[in-house]
Amino acid sequence: MPNRNADDDALLALSNQLCFAVYSTALAFNGVYKPLLDGLGLTYPQYLVMLVLWERDDVPVKDIGQLLHLDSGTLTPLLKRLESAGLVSRQRSARDERQVRITLTEAGRALRERAKAVPQGIFAACGLSAPTLLKLKDELIALRDRLDATGG
Amino acid sequence: MPNRNADDDALLALSNQLCFAVYSTALAFNGVYKPLLDGLGLTYPQYLVMLVLWERDDVPVKDIGQLLHLDSGTLTPLLKRLESAGLVSRQRSARDERQVRITLTEAGRALRERAKAVPQGIFAACGLSAPTLLKLKDELIALRDRLDATGG
DNA sequence: AACAAATATTTTGTAAGCAATTTAATTGTT
DNA sequence: AACAATTAAATTGCTTACAAAATATTTGTT
Incomplete structure (x- = not known):
């Protein structure tokens, strides 16, 4: 039996809480995107695929999968x-x-114009300064890559 | 037509990237939890419900919903x-x-003991110091609450 | 050329997640 | 007491997300 004290438990509980924070923030983001994307007839994962295609057209499924995990x-x-x-x-x-x-398709390319309004709504809803936002993003990406190195 | 320049676009793209960072980190966390939870016969959302019940038993569905969003x-x-x-x-x-x-149930209470090994695996996979982890968690919760105030 | 191994996608089955609707019980108002 | 409004869960329908298995193509080896 490992000897674990209350401090250890509190420390470990923290990682559970971090994961829940990520999980519930993802759900909350989805709630903000949904009304913005409904008008385009897209779900959030579909929007991600369109973002990939607007950057680089004619992409194999595998590449989309790697980019979007x-x-x-x-x-x-x-x-x-x-x-x-x-x-x-x-x-x-x-x-x-x-x-x-x-x-x-032509319609897919055309949708890009209408989609340009989306990030404005997201930026406003975040209510964060650009540097704060950037830092948070980088920390999450670093964490994600460590998790992927372990788990997948 | 709003006059928007390249800097504005870069700034706005950042919020898209932050959301994707949250989204893909949530998927990555799930990949780390899955092998740990498989042994308990739980999925991650089921684990969250069990965490609630291990803290406070005899809870209405509504309360669980509020706690877990x-x-x-x-x-x-x-x-x-x-x-x-x-x-x-x-x-x-x-x-x-x-x-x-x-x-x-009795089996539900008993599962708590076996679940105590889970947070250790998560903490190790995160590879972050406790203060870093805590700060990231708090920033995400703050962001989530702002998003919920807008969207849901 | 024959055939094993690897690769890319599809299919099947299970479990979230949410909007919208439905059902049943409670509360509030008159 | 009657009845509208609210509330808590459950149900239906649609879309992720992933493991595991199936299918088809390509690559590597002999």
Whole structure:
């Protein structure tokens, strides 16, 4: 039996609390994005995929997965929904038929203009100065990468 | 048309990036918790409910929802799963029959001992000092509460 | 060329998460 | 007491998220 005292327990409880803070902040962010994205007909993960495509078009599913930390089991149905919405097209690569490459349709490209209003609403809702925001982001990314190195 | 320059856009993109940082860190945390919780037969949200009950038993669904920022549409099926697992019991309050109160079973109380190993694994995976961890947690909670004030 | 190993995506099954609706019980008002 | 308004849970429908298995293609080895 490891000898653990009250201080140890309090310390350990802290990591539980940090995780819950991240978890509930993610839910809260979703609550702010939702009304902004509803008008575009997008969910938040779909918006993330569109952000990727607006930066670099004609991307294999695998690359989207690496950028967003999502696997194909999540992306395949999501991309099919974007396809039925007329925003992207999915086609097997001729070079390597294992790959499916995602390209924007005209409607997908056009949506970018309407999506430009989204970050303004988010920035306002955060109520943080740019430096604070930047620092928090960097700390989270560093933490995430450590967690990924352990867990996935 | 608002006149927006490149600096504005970069600033606004930052809030998008902060949200993605939170989102992907939540996924990464889940990846670390999963192998630790698998042995207990719990998912992360189920673990959160058990943490609540280990602190204070005999809690209405509504209170659990407020503490965890989850609604009844999420909690009702989750609690039913905990009930079928034999960890909790659900019963209508006699005083107010609209309420369902959740109490731990003997097995639910017993699970607490085995769950004590979980936070150690999380703390190690975070790789952060206690003060850093505490500060990050507090900043996230503050951000979350601002977001909730806007969105939900 | 034959065939094993690796790779990319899809499919299946389970569990969140939330909006909107429904049901039932309680509270408030007249 | 009658009845509207509120409240607590449950239900329905849709969209993530991921593990595990299946399918198809490519690469590596002999």
